[in-house]
Amino acid sequence: MSASVDQALERRPNEAFPLLNVPEPDGVLRSRRWVQAIDRAWRSGAPGVFFSAPGFERRADFGGLVAHAVGRGLDTGWVSDGRLFEDVGYTQKLVERARLRCVHLRERGGDVQRLERVEALLVAQGVEVWLSRELSALPVSELDAALERSSGGYWTWNPEETNGPSPEELSALLVEKGSDLPGRVVGLPLCLSAAGNAASRVFNEAQSFDGLSGPKSERVLPPACAGCARDMTCPGLPAAWFRDHGHDALTPFAPVDEARPWAPIPAGEFSAFRPTERTRLDVAPRYPDTALITLMVAGCDLSCIFCDTPQEGMDIRFSTRDSVRASLDAMSSRCSTVLFTGGEPSRLSWLTEVFQDARELGYEFIQMQSHAGAAADPAVADAWIEAGLSGIDVPIYGADAETHEAVTRTPGSFERTLAGLQNLRDRGARSVIHTTLFRSNLEHLTSIVGLIEGLGPDGAYLQVTGEVGAPGTYDVVAPSPEEVGVAMMDAFSTLTPQTPIQLSDVAPCLVAGLEEQVISWRGDRAAAQRPVVLPYSEWLMVFSGGRTKGHHAVCDSCSLRERCDGLPLESLARFRGVGLVPR
Structure with a gap:
């Protein structure tokens, strides 16, 4: 037998x-x-x-x-x-x-x-x-x-x-x-x-x-899979089946160890807080009309300090044109906006075809996160806009090349990003600018806020670096929550920008007077807001079912707790809640 x-x-x-x-x-x-x-x-x-x-x-x-x-x-x-x-x-x-x-x-x-x-x-x-x-x-x-x-x-x-x-x-x-x-x-x-x-x-x-x-x-992990502890070994649902029949029957597996939301990677080798490397579909509570499609892309033309993690031992399944098309099709009856997150999309040879697919499937607003350096070439900017790109979310790490390129570690990247952003805006694209804060650029935050105000994007946000790079990198590059709060208070007391700049990864108790700018991942719905303003840590909260942030014990009696997401788990683990001032 x-x-x-x-x-x-x-x-x-x-x-x-x-x-x-x-x-x-x-x-x-x-x-x-x-x-x-x-x-x-x-x-x-x-x-x-x-x-x-x-x-x-x-x-x-x-x-x-x-x-x-x-x-x-x-x-x-x-x-x-x-x-x-x-x-x-x-x-x-x-x-x-x-x-x-x-x-x-x-x-x-x-x-x-x-x-x-x-x-x-x-x-x-x-x-x-x-x-x-x-x-x-x-x-x-x-x-x-x-x-x-x-x-x-x-x-x-x-x-x-x-x-x-x-x-x-x-x-x-x-x-x-x-x-x-x-x-x-x-x-x-x-x-x-x-x-x-x-x-x-x-x-x-x-x-x-x-x-x-x-x-x-073509298989996808639909939004119902958010927070599942077995997403790395699960085949998911066929995209066409999800499109036609939904995902209500799926019940995510709860993590065995709540301190480690995902466990596909040995903790001694990689961060316990990093998400699994896999194409997936999500919908953020603040943007219920937006399909979040994660792209797994091989390689990038920058060498940022937060993207140099060794790949050995990680099950990376790179996106294909067919898989992205299937994902778009699966979400097309549910959403009118799509935001491509994940790796650097401009590295995909079929990127314009993806924009065309999204437009053909009825998406009204097509946005992606990208450093936009490729669009410094006017022909590339033309191709993206003609194919259907509506909005761009661009990272700027400093108000000058020296500060920006200390993060990207790529000479000329600051100039290319600014040129690409301008080319896309000149052609009608709406824009979001975000800055990720490290120890290296935190002291320049006032200048960065000034640059954002001068560029005048449709939206902007400041976020704090999460667990990044090779093991041990986070301890070297991450500022403490207290340092972040002080820098934000200084920047916004010096400047009063007209551009709506939202704050992520900071506790409201650390930014007195700026509480309304702090993003809560389950905050007020912004279904009609375009372009989408979605910090990386908010996507992680969506992806994990709300398990990537938490509160310190000192927060238990805080009057702000109900509207506060807390701090990223890696921040709590590293800084132990030092500096928090519950109200």
Whole structure:
């Protein structure tokens, strides 16, 4: 029989075999690329290769590719519907000549008994076999019986099958069956899948050959996932399903340790306060009409002190054009504004296409956070505006190049940012300017406020650096809450800017007379306000379900507590609430 459920999840038969699946979007065979992939596996010292492309055994070059792998001394494995192994004699020869060691059998609502015979035949030949069974095409009335048919492997839920069960219906059945379920279901959000079982560990593999990666299957973490402790291992929901059916059935897992809102990264290596690196969708309470779409972008043309974290050990899933389009589509019926957050969007070669997608999907206002340096080139500014960009949120770290570039560590970046901002505004874009405060620029805050006032943006905010850069960087660059409060009081007592400048990451008790400027993440709704003014820490509060800020014990009796978000957790951990003056 096939491997047990625990074996299938804990010890995959092809664990040491690289998965090979060369893209062939136009349907033309890329035999040479397959050969190159086999050779790379051979040079890496892998004991074998697993051909994970759907329909691999029906390819015209199937025999040649297997022979090439065997010629390199590699064992093989592949996905099969079982038809190739129905003849006993042929199967024996294939196992021997192809050095076949593992097979993934797929049941797609076909002849179960036939697959069971094939499974028994392969196991008798010493081949490790495991199965995936498609539930999505089955009527709800047949689910219970189908789940009883197997003693191992796993099941898949494929959103491209429109006649099958909904996530809610399948989840209800899984809960009813509980520990009696003979397999595991891949493709459902963890909160709907047997109380968050380990099936997500095979999800990436299942995407490759179980039909879970079709055009309708781009996955997103919808707003209901805010604060979930398992977002890094959860496959999320298909964007199209979320668009059509919503996310009300999702129930986020609460963190086990409230002191660490997320735990995908060992605390000794990376900050306990940094968010997981993953594309996601959010809606901020203050901006219920705005879709917050996080872009994971590889690289940047600046070298800012807060973006130089080593990437080893972090599960970074970079955004693709298809994934962003799917996210936009999923939120288009709910929101009329979109704000792109995350990495530096100007590094994306398909950025203007994203703006066009947003406009075609009906978004009325398209805004992004960017240093805007690329728009110093008038042609780039033209392209962005023509594609649909409506607003820009730009960071300025100093009133002069020396102060600004002490943070960006990139000569010329100050001039390029100012030029890009001006080019975009000249072409009709609305603007927000924000300044992140570090020890290096805090003493220059009055000059920075003066520069913001002189530039006259539509909105502005001051925020304080969070946990940044490599381990230990925060302790070096972060000012204390008391220092921030003093600097803000000095700046606004010297200047009375007409530009609305909001304050983030500072307790109201530290800025007497400026309390109304302090942002609360659950404050008054600003649905009609454009452009969006959204500090990074407010996005973190949205992302975490309000778990990235907290109050010190001295705040318990403060009259301002109900309207105060407190301080970022890393600030409380580092400065222990020193300087707070409860009222």
